[in-house]
Amino acid sequence: MGVLDSKVPAGPLANKWTDYKNHINLVNPANKRNIDIIVVGTGLAGGAAAATLAELGYNVKTFCYQDSPRRAHSIAAQGGINAAKNYQGDGDSNYRLFYDTVKGGDYRSREANVYRLAEVSGNIIDQCVAQGVPFAREYGGLLDNRSFGGVLVSRTFYAKGQTGQQLLLGAYSAMNRQINRGKIKSHNRHEMMDLVKVDGKARGIIARNLVTGEIERHSAHAVVLATGGYGNVFFLSTNAMGSNVMAAWRAHRKGAFFANPCYTQIHPTCIPVSGEHQSKLTLMSESLRNDGRIWVPKRKEDSIAIREGKLKPGQLKEEDRDYYLERRYPAFGNLVPRDVASRAAKERCDAGFGVNKTGEAVYLDFAAAIERYGNEKALTSGIKNPDQATITQLGKDVVEAKYGNLFQMYEKIVDENPYETPMMIYPAVHYTMGGLWVDYNLQTTIEGCYAAGEANFSDHGANRLGASALMQGLADGYFVLPYTIGDYLSNDIRTGTIPTNTPEFDTAENEVKARLEKLMSGKGEHSVDYYHKKLGKIMWNKCGMSRNAKELQEAIDEISALRADFWENVKIPGSANGINQELEKAGRVADFLELGELFAKDALTRNESCGGHFREEYQTPEGEAMRDDENFKFASAWEYKGEPKDAVLHKEELVYENIELKTRSYK
Amino acid sequence: MKLNLKIWRQEDAKSKGKMVNYSLDGVEGDMSFLEMLDILNEQLINKNEEPVVFDHDCREGICGSCSLMINGEPHGPDRMITTCQLHMRKFNDGDTIVIEPFRAKAFPVIKDLMVDRSSFDRIQQAGAYVSVNTSGNTQDANSIPINKEDADDAFYAAACIGCGACVAACKNASAMLFTSAKVSQYALLPQGQVEATERVENMVRQMDLEGFGNCTNTGACEIECPKGISLENIARMNREYYSASVKG
Numbered sequence: 001m002g003v004l005d006s007k008v009p010a011g012p013l014a015n016k017w018t019d020y021k022n023h024i025n026l027v028n029p030a031n032k033r034n035i036d037i038i039v040v041g042t043g044l045a046g047g048a049a050a051a052t053l054a055e056l057g058y059n060v061k062t063f064c065y066q067d068s069p070r071r072a073h074s075i076a077a078q079g080g081i082n083a084a085k086n087y088q089g090d091g092d093s094n095y096r097l098f099y100d101t102v103k104g105g106d107y108r109s110r111e112a113n114v115y116r117l118a119e120v121s122g123n124i125i126d127q128c129v130a131q132g133v134p135f136a137r138e139y140g141g142l143l144d145n146r147s148f149g150g151v152l153v154s155r156t157f158y159a160k161g162q163t164g165q166q167l168l169l170g171a172y173s174a175m176n177r178q179i180n181r182g183k184i185k186s187h188n189r190h191e192m193m194d195l196v197k198v199d200g201k202a203r204g205i206i207a208r209n210l211v212t213g214e215i216e217r218h219s220a221h222a223v224v225l226a227t228g229g230y231g232n233v234f235f236l237s238t239n240a241m242g243s244n245v246m247a248a249w250r251a252h253r254k255g256a257f258f259a260n261p262c263y264t265q266i267h268p269t270c271i272p273v274s275g276e277h278q279s280k281l282t283l284m285s286e287s288l289r290n291d292g293r294i295w296v297p298k299r300k301e302d303s304i305a306i307r308e309g310k311l312k313p314g315q316l317k318e319e320d321r322d323y324y325l326e327r328r329y330p331a332f333g334n335l336v337p338r339d340v341a342s343r344a345a346k347e348r349c350d351a352g353f354g355v356n357k358t359g360e361a362v363y364l365d366f367a368a369a370i371e372r373y374g375n376e377k378a379l380t381s382g383i384k385n386p387d388q389a390t391i392t393q394l395g396k397d398v399v400e401a402k403y404g405n406l407f408q409m410y411e412k413i414v415d416e417n418p419y420e421t422p423m424m425i426y427p428a429v430h431y432t433m434g435g436l437w438v439d440y441n442l443q444t445t446i447e448g449c450y451a452a453g454e455a456n457f458s459d460h461g462a463n464r465l466g467a468s469a470l471m472q473g474l475a476d477g478y479f480v481l482p483y484t485i486g487d488y489l490s491n492d493i494r495t496g497t498i499p500t501n502t503p504e505f506d507t508a509e510n511e512v513k514a515r516l517e518k519l520m521s522g523k524g525e526h527s528v529d530y531y532h533k534k535l536g537k538i539m540w541n542k543c544g545m546s547r548n549a550k551e552l553q554e555a556i557d558e559i560s561a562l563r564a565d566f567w568e569n570v571k572i573p574g575s576a577n578g579i580n581q582e583l584e585k586a587g588r589v590a591d592f593l594e595l596g597e598l599f600a601k602d603a604l605t606r607n608e609s610c611g612g613h614f615r616e617e618y619q620t621p622e623g624e625a626m627r628d629d630e631n632f633k634f635a636s637a638w639e640y641k642g643e644p645k646d647a648v649l650h651k652e653e654l655v656y657e658n659i660e661l662k663t664r665s666y667k
Numbered sequence: 668m669k670l671n672l673k674i675w676r677q678e679d680a681k682s683k684g685k686m687v688n689y690s691l692d693g694v695e696g697d698m699s700f701l702e703m704l705d706i707l708n709e710q711l712i713n714k715n716e717e718p719v720v721f722d723h724d725c726r727e728g729i730c731g732s733c734s735l736m737i738n739g740e741p742h743g744p745d746r747m748i749t750t751c752q753l754h755m756r757k758f759n760d761g762d763t764i765v766i767e768p769f770r771a772k773a774f775p776v777i778k779d780l781m782v783d784r785s786s787f788d789r790i791q792q793a794g795a796y797v798s799v800n801t802s803g804n805t806q807d808a809n810s811i812p813i814n815k816e817d818a819d820d821a822f823y824a825a826a827c828i829g830c831g832a833c834v835a836a837c838k839n840a841s842a843m844l845f846t847s848a849k850v851s852q853y854a855l856l857p858q859g860q861v862e863a864t865e866r867v868e869n870m871v872r873q874m875d876l877e878g879f880g881n882c883t884n885t886g887a888c889e890i891e892c893p894k895g896i897s898l899e900n901i902a903r904m905n906r907e908y909y910s911a912s913v914k915g
Contacts, residue, residue, distance in 0.1 A: 052801045067722065068788050070829055071730040087809060129808040130799045132858040134822040141812030159822055165729055166825060173796035180792045188785070211777060240724040274697045279705055280726045409728065412745070412752050413699075478801045527712045529705070574717050578679065579778045581720055582712065 004257070004637055004652045007439040008112040013658045014094070017116045020440075021483055025490035032057035034496070035489050038205055038220040040192045040247050042069035044164075044470060045453025046226030047171035048477025054178035056482060058489075061218055062175070062186045063207055065242055065584070069186060070172045073228060073240040074473060077164025078285035078406065080146065080156035081470040083121040088145050092153040094118040099659060101468060104150040104337050105433070105461020106611035106627060107661050108263070108635070110654060112440060113458040120479040121471050125157055127478060133170040135159050148466035149286055150337035150666070156467045161285050161406045167470055171477070190216070191584065192247040193512040195223060195254045195449060198504045202251075202449035206505075206512045210584060213577040215512055217505045219498035222448045222485055225251060226477065229432035229454040231264065233592045233599065234544075235536025237429035238270060238283040244588035245595050248436050248455050256444035257637035257650060259457035260434035261595065262603035265464055265612050266545050267430035268294075268341035271413050272361040281428040282413060284364070284406055286466040289334045291369035291399065292423070294341070296353040296362050298322045303353045313355070313363055313422050324348055332666040339463045339612045339625075340666060342427035346545050347623060349426070356424050365422035370395035427545060431469060433460040433612065434602075437637040437652070441484035442476060445637075450485060452476035457635065462611025516576045518567070519586045525569035528585040534562055535589070535596055543600050548616040552604040556597055560645070563593040597644035605649065608632045629661050668694050668760035672707065674719055675767045677776050680783075684776065686765075696756030700743060701726060701733065703755055720779040726751040728893065731828030734835070735780055736767040741832035741891045749830060749893045769831050771840035772878045784831050786877035787845060793873035794866040795849045797858050817855045824851040826894045833888035833896070839880030844888040846874050847904035848896045854907050864914050867907040 009020040027035065035058050039050040042064040054060040064072060084097040097118035102109055125143070129135065135157050136144040145154040159166040178184040189210040196204040196219070204219035230245035231237035252258045269284045297303045298320050305311035324344055326333045336344075345362050348354070355361050374395025378386040381394070396419050400407065410418050436444045436451035438458055444451050453473040460468065542555035566589070574580045609618040609625035610632070618626040634651040641648055669692045677684030691707050698706075701723050708718035724732040733750040737743035743753045758764065766780065774782040799805060825848070833844035850867050853859025859866070882901060889898045 048801065055800055066724060066730070066732065067784060068829065070788075070791075071724055071732050073725060073730070076725045076727055076729050085808070123805075125808045126805045127799075127801055129811060130797065130805040130858060132797045132821075132853055132856050134818050134825050134852065134856065135808075136822075137813055137815045137818040139815050141814055141818075142809050159825075162729070162826060165828075166822070169825065173791070174801055176788075176792040177796040177798060180794075186788075188788075238727075240730065241726055242724050275695065277695065277698045277702045277706065279699070279702050282727045408747065409752070412748055412754065415754070415756060524715075527709055529709060571712060573712055573715060579720055579781070582718060 003650050013115050016112055017119055024487040027486050027490050029057050031493040036220040037222050039224045041226035043072035043074035044473030045477040047175050048474050049224055049481045050184055051174035051178055052478050052482045054183035060184045063190045063192055064188055065191045067189055073243050074168045075165045077470055078161040079287035080158035080163045080467040082155050082467045083125045084118055085122050088154045090153045092155050100151045102659050104465040105463055106664055108610055109461030110458055117459050117475050120475045124474045128170050131170040133166050147290055149335045150465045194508050195251045196505055196508045201447045203498045206508050217500040219500045221492045224450045225455050226452040227455050231429045231432050233596050234429040234539045235532050236281050238281050246588050246591050249591040251449055253640050255446045257437040257639050259437035259635050259637045261599040262613050263433035263462050265431040266342045266427045267338055268345055268427050269425045270428035272356055272426040292364040292366050293323055293368055294325050294334055294364055295321045295323045296348045300352050306355050329666045336666045345427055361424040361426045363422040364425045370399055373398035431464055433464055442481055452481055462613055520572055520576055522570035524571035527571055528582055528589050531566045532589045539596055546614045546616050547603050552600045555600040559597040594644050598647055602636055670694055671763040673765045676779055679778055680775055694755050698755045700753040701751050720781050722781050728752040731830040734769045738765050741835040742893050747895055769835035771834045787829050790846055790870055790873045794869040821852045821855040824848045824900055827896050832891045836887040836891035841882045842874050842879035843882040843901050844896055846870050847900040850904045850907055851900040864911040867911050
């Protein structure tokens with residue numbers, strides 16, 4: 001079994017979760033009142049977990065760095081949430097969702113976890129509707145669906161382009177109900193600085209009050225980390241400015257293994273970088289690929305003319321356009337998975353066909369959809385022989401109803417009207433499939449320390465399908481953790497409150513204070529952003545959409561040197577007592593500087609291409625990813641041993657009993 | 668372009684604040700307003716001065732963290748966007764830009780441009796939820812058909828991001844648009860009917876307790892709202908409130 005025991009229950013795949021739930025230990029309601037749980041992060045996973053655990057009767061303390069739980073970055077998810085409801089009668093089932101997810105993840109996820117995710121997906125929709133989440137509906141009053149990348153059914157539920165917002169506000173409302181009952185104490189504008197272990201078990205955290213600067217001790221019988229992903233290691237990403245890896249990394253340093261750090265999702269449809277001042281990138285939802293067609297000019301000279309402003313995209317005839325996704329992947333067309341679409345865009349741009357000033361953009365064109373919807377609408381509205389202007393107007397109205405807020409966002413940023421000119425898009429860092437290693441119970445390698453949502457590694461393998469992040473966050477929070485954590489806590493009914501005046505808390509607090517002092521005592525050469533941007537450039541250029549051994553080794557050396565420079569020379573004005581946004585950033589960047597190196601090391605170790613991890617050395621003659629199941633059919637779990645270069649690799653062999661491993665094809 | 672910035676600086680909640688002038692060169696039209704402030708802060712840090720504190724996070728107009736009164740308007744001169752979506756192409760070379768925090772008794776200043784909006788959370792905690800357990804044993808989602816128009820209207824109300832622009836825009840610092848948006852979402856849906864009476868009463872009571880002002884139907888909130896939350900919601904909340912008081 002080795003160090004890593006996935007604790008996957010025995011029995012047939014479809015019965016595992018039910019059998020497991022039937023045999024776990026429960027905590028009786030009177031005893032739950034004596035048990036405390038800390039939940040760090042209040043996005044979909046954390047908010048849902050906090051609400052459900054409080055509702056069950058546990059005493060919950062939540063922590064978030066934002067001023068309100070409602071602002072967690074789950075709120076920015078746009079397109080939708082998957083569920084195997086088969087409301088459309090198009091052949092969907094739990095098995096199919098499971099299969100699509102494992103295949104989409106390029107056979108690098110854990111079967112049992114993914115099946116459970118598919119199994120509870122339907123409940124999520126039921127739950128959210130009961131809470132009053134206003135999903136999109138059809139005229140008959142029933143729920144509407146749309147399609148996302150990498151699948152052949154319509155299983156995505158949505159609320160315009162603001163699905164994440166509506167689901168998060170649903171979880172927030174469930175939290176509010178428990179806050180009102182006194183079962184959740186929410187600590188906003190607080191950041192977890194370290195995990196506290198007592199006798200090998202997670203028993204609390206050290207947090208910093210971001211307003212007063214106070215260092216606080218909080219104890220609990222279990223700690224849930226639902227703190228999202230680490231995409232901001234790239235500086236530019238679609239993550240929020242504050243999104244960070246600190247909580248997960250602090251747990252890693254205390255013994256939680258970090259799994260598959262190199263699995264990063266580069267999302268194909270983001271607004272291209274406009275200049276050096278750029279602080280973040282904005283996503284244009286994958287749902288747009290339902291109706292938008294992606295293309296670049298067929299001839300390089302047309303691309304050059306467009307870049308120089310001598311030619312407009314609308315002037316190019318159909319036959320002069322290369323709809324390269326439809327050409328390369330006729331079965332899935334514009335709806336291939338994200339990793340495939342991103343690489344294809346990069347391939348065209350690298351070959352000189354890019355369409356913006358920097359040559360790093362492709363078109364996402366809605367003209368065909370506007371025409372199609374316009375004709376359809378004219379027909380259903382009984383308009384006979386409509387002229388072109390009427391059709392276009394009707395079509396625009398339909399597109400606006402579907403994607404209005406996204407088009408508005410685009411126009412405000414780029415200053416071009418996407419109803420008239422095709423959108424320009426380019427891939428950007430969006431999501432991280434890697435994260436803390438967890439077993440079937442979502443427990444990390446530290447007893448009593450759990451990881452949920454994007455913060456863990458378990459469900460998406462090497463590539464996540466669209467609309468599955470929301471599904472996983474809510475599944476973990478509402479339906480998985482509340483069971484698995486109860487089984488663990490059943491041993492704690494006689495433990496009583498965990499005291500915070502113990503040597504373990506003293507040590508942890510002193511370490512946190514020492515670290516803050518060290519940060520504040522930098523020589524003062526460069527700002528935190530200076531280092532963060534440098535790190536981001538290394539990551540993007542050498543650990544981005546395609547990687548090779550030489551550059552990964554360079555990245556390791558460069559990041560290591562940059563980290564030393566940072567600790568020596570970082571400049572943080574003000575003091576640690578009170579609000580200090582530079583100090584907050586510095587703590588996060590310090591951890592990114594360690595994670596980034598482990599990321600490169602992980603990518604260097606994995607001598608294959610799979611999902612979002614594309615090694616140039618391992619590709620087919622057509623440029624498709626070449627997996628190596630014989631040597632790399634495992635999850636990498638790294639153990640902290642000091643410097644990232646000393647991290648020790650543990651392997652969880654992935655077992656596929658219900659799916660035949662194949663070369664992933666979307667052709 | 669070159670800009671003259673007049674920015675509110677205040678050490679903490681208890682200190683007296685003041686406007687401070689800064690001159691900033693090299694601003695480009697493609698920068699967002701917050702990226703312009705990033706550049707100012709970078710310069711302040713390099714001069715060993717404390718950077719300007721302001722709330723921000725997603726920088727794509729959905730988290731509701733960013734605020735700022737820009738030349739007297741919440742989220743600045745453009746419509747239907749938040750400050751993070753405002754781009755500098757809306758300004759001209761040589762402009763003077765006055766930047767202040769959202770001002771209201773119920774939004775005390777924490778530092779510089781950062782204010783405390785926890786009063787909004789407390790209004791939501793007073794009743795903005797449906798009391799269903801997250802057990803997974805709820806009925807099938809499609810067993811509650813909802814008229815598309817009602818579902819859409821509920822969505823438009825639910826699109827509120829809780830930024831507080833409505834309060835900042837209001838001469839009375841009223842939170843009626845914010846509160847009514849949530850009351851409306853539930854009032855329009857069958858799931859919200861069961862607890863409708865207590866919900867509106869408790870949320871309005873909390874709103875008053877927090878020290879927000881009354882509504883005098885000026886409509887500035889609707890104009891400044893980055894998500895276009897409609898005044899109709901206030902009318903709907905008033906109806907809900909009256910029918911709740913009749914029911915007692």
